[in-house]
Amino acid sequence: MAQIRAENVEKHFGHVQALGRLHLEVETNEFVSVLGPSGCGKTTLLRIVAGLVPPDGGTVYVDGEPVTGPRPNTTLVFQHFRLLPWRTAEDNVAYGLRLRGMAKRQAREEVRPYIEMVGLEGFEKSYPYQLSGGMQQRVGLARALAIDPEILLMDEPFGALDAQTREVMQEELLRIWNATHKTVVFVTHSIDEALVLSDKVVVMAARPGRIIETIEVPFPRPRPTNLRADPVFAQLRTRMWELLRTTEPEETGVAGG
Amino acid sequence: MDRAEDPRLVWGLRIGFALVVLAVWQVTAVRLGENFFAAPGAIVSSAVALLRSGELMHYFVPTLEVLAWGFLLGLAVGIPIGLAIGRWRRLYWVSEGPINLFYTTPLAAVIPIILVILGFGTTTKVFVVFAFVVFSVLINSAAGVRNVDGDLLELARSYGSSEPMLWREILIPSALPFVLVGIRIGIGRALIGAVVAEFYAGISGVGYLIIYYSNRFDVASALVPVGMLIALGVGSTAGLKRLQEWLTPWASEARV
Amino acid sequence: MVGVATDERSATGGRRAVRLPSRVEERLWWASGLVLVVVVWQVYAMLSTSSLIVGPWEVVEATGDLIASGELWEYAQSSALSFAIGMLIGSVSGLVIGLLVGRFRLVEITLDPYISALYATPLVAIIPVLIVLLGFGPLSKIVIVSIFVFFPVAINTAAGVKEVPRDLLELADSFCSREMLTWRDVVVPSALPFIVTGLRLSVGRGLIGVVVAEFETAVTGLGYLILSKSRRFLMAESLVPVVVLMIAGFVLYSLLKRVEDGMLERRRGL
Incomplete structure (x- = not known):
């Protein structure tokens, strides 16, 4: 049975239908990207799965249970990192454990492997303002991993990074995913990113937000770094590009996630 | 504009300016009557005399006591209430009108009335200082909580934070820079409250000393306690800035 | 996002x-x-059993009496006049100094520590001294109000000038704008909201200045009215000028706040 199952999920904001009767299934340990233009409701979908926003209609099931609020086995990674400015990198990583009642010292011990996993050694005592964007998101990622969730929901986590850092972070994420095998829902508007990372790409269109196509990504894992040179990659890329283009984004001025 | 200036130039200009002002002041005062127009030299000799006789300290200590008590009371009441008001919006709505009303009232105008009602003792002065301090601390504490980044609140929610942990990890650190600003403004207001209260209440404190010498047309002596208050104001503001840098490094560094 | x-x-x-x-x-x-x-x-x-504790209704009644007798009007006029002139002198001089401090680095280096220091001090302390020097007439009150108003206006104006976007200044330079024109087209307009903030913050200080000066001179004005009525234990009547000051402060403050918000809004719209 699918670990995440969204059935007939609907969401309205005023008169705008953000999501219309949407179905989605994500298997355990599957890496699924949700790809779509700005304002297609992909972030809203993620927030509903996370239990942060209730749907107006339909239900999301995680492990067979309907989602009614944030769940301890699900964590979010945010586009703009959302680190606590007043906590050092290691204390930010320890945030989730501290909330679960762990003492500060013990939490710092516990998060050490995660700090190493994301490559933050030497920066434990730095404050977020002393770190680059890429390093900040490493903290965000380690924070999410540190509570050892089954499901990682990632909302354009590399969207705020420059192109080069972004590719480095994609490789890091692939490596980490190979080591931990979480179930991942990864929201992005980058075709390349979706193809490089996922087992499955869900392509969405806007007004109302809906899934127009689900594409299996055939590349075996672990994936080579020169995946982009693969002719199949180029084919899939073109196909997704066509899909996104035919669903022509909404009129200008409406920004979105 | 951001390049570091030669410190010799900086201090040369500053000290030079001060010397020019003092020189003009001295010359004018001597021409017009040294005692009445209090030349800098006359102020210095008055200061020495007041310090030697112990008079200055005798009047200064009660002022400090009044300030300390009123100020601490103001913090003890203003910070928790302000934080609570910032967190619960109904509380904020219901208190916003009265608080702004009291905050915009020129409190100094009420001092004679308070003195008549509460008497001319130390308690009254402490109350006046308290009243001057409490609103700025309260308003800024509330603003600090209300200004918390909504994204961080959502982060806490997504991690299933309890209310106490929300305060500890997010609300209080986020409000801290605002609370410190409130405290800094509060110190300034506390000094005003203490001095004006001492103008009219009893025969203690630097405020009284200023009135005493003014009424005797001894301007030089009257300006000595004024100078002391200036030092106190500048000192406490500078100290608070240090405290701010030490307590909230993320807030000051981030602005660089 | x-x-x-x-x-x-x-x-x-x-x-x-x-x-x-x-x-x-x-x-x-x-x-x-x-x-x-x-x-x-x-x-x-x-x-309350104490005759010193009066309620809002008694204050309303006392207001009626003081208006009818013409007392309130007479004293309020005297305060308002000193306040207005002091405000004018203080804000114009604060504006000039603030513009210079904000625009010229050498002026800033020289004056900034003194202005900040005096802004941080309880200036009310010099009121009795100033009155000894300047006498018991309106001159003292005007000077006191101007001093009180000067600092917030100067500091905020300087801050505003320093906040002028550098690319706008470069733009002006690239058009070979003369210094005076740069001031007119770029510096003053973009510092304007800050200047209004300074004015808004100085309203309260100016009122305190007037009132405390009138406590000291004890000749006329709302401050004197408060003092004389409270000394005769006429608590309701002594609260009337307080209410008047409160309303005056509130109205001026909100008016300037509105002007300021309007300016900022228009800027954001650009």
Whole structure:
């Protein structure tokens, strides 16, 4: 049975239908990207799965249970990192454990492997303002991993990074995913990113937000770094590009996630 | 504009300016009557005399006591209430009108009335200082909580934070820079409250000393306690800035 | 990201729509807060046995009396005149110094520590001294108000000038704009909201200056009215000028706040 199952999920904001009767299934340990233009409701979908926003209609099931609020086995990674400015990198990583009642010292011990996993050694005592964007998101990622969730929901986590850092972070994420095998829902508007990372790409269109196509990504894992040179990659890329283009984004001025 | 200036130039200009002002002041005062127009030299000799006789300290200590008590009371009441008001919006709505009303009232105008009602003792002065301090601390504490980044609140929610942990990890650190600003403004207001209260209440404190010498047309002596208050104001503001840098490094560094 | 923010806002809005519209609810709570203060005050005054504790109703009655006798008008006029002239002198000089400090680095280096230091000090302390020097007439009051007003205006003006976007200054330079024109087209307009902030903050200080000066000179003005009535234990009458000052301060403050918000709004619209 699918670990995440969204059935007939609907969401309205005023008169705008953000999501219309949407179905989605994500298997355990599957890496699924949700790809779509700005304002297609992909972030809203993620927030509903996370239990942060209730749907107006339909239900999301995680492990067979309907989602009614944030769940301890699900964590979010945010586009703009959302680190606590007043906590050092290691204390930010320890945030989730501290909330679960762990003492500060013990939490710092516990998060050490995660700090190493994301490559933050030497920066434990730095404050977020002393770190680059890429390093900040490493903290965000380690924070999410540190509570050892089954499901990682990632909302354009590399969207705020420059192109080069972004590719480095994609490789890091692939490596980490190979080591931990979480179930991942990864929201992005980058075709390349979706193809490089996922087992499955869900392509969405806007007004109302809906899934127009689900594409299996055939590349075996672990994936080579020169995946982009693969002719199949180029084919899939073109196909997704066509899909996104035919669903022509909404009129200008409406920004979105 | 951001390049570091030669410190010799900086201090040369500053000290030079001060010397020019003092020189003009001295010359004018001597021409017009040294005692009445209090030349800098006359102020210095008055200061020495007041310090030697112990008079200055005798009047200064009660002022400090009044300030300390009123100020601490103001913090003890203003910070928790302000934080609570910032967190619960109904509380904020219901208190916003009265608080702004009291905050915009020129409190100094009420001092004679308070003195008549509460008497001319130390308690009254402490109350006046308290009243001057409490609103700025309260308003800024509330603003600090209300200004918390909504994204961080959502982060806490997504991690299933309890209310106490929300305060500890997010609300209080986020409000801290605002609370410190409130405290800094509060110190300034506390000094005003203490001095004006001492103008009219009893025969203690630097405020009284200023009135005493003014009424005797001894301007030089009257300006000595004024100078002391200036030092106190500048000192406490500078100290608070240090405290701010030490307590909230993320807030000051981030602005660089 | 913008989309996320919008989503969030409408998400909470959606949930709230079931209840009372939140603007209406806010207004109701707000008004009940003010009513509560008046009611508590009145009840406390009625329960209190001390003749020194007066309620809002007695203050209203006393206001009527003081208006009828012409006393209030006479004293208020005297205060208002000194306040207005002091405000004018103080803000113009604060503006000039603030512009110079903000625009010229050498002026800033020289003056900034002194201005900040004096801004941080309780200037009320010099009032008795100034009165000894300048006498018991309106001159003292005007000078005191100008000094009180000078600092917030100067400091905020300087801050505003320093906030002028550098690319705008470069733009002006690239058009070989003369210094005077740069001031007119770029510096003053973009510093304007800050200048208004300075004025807004100086209203309260100016009022304190006038009142304390009038306590000291004890000749005329609302401050003197407070002092003389309270010394004769006419508590209700002594509170009337306080209310007048409160209203004056509040009205001026909100007016300037509105001007300021309007300016900032227009800027954001650009």
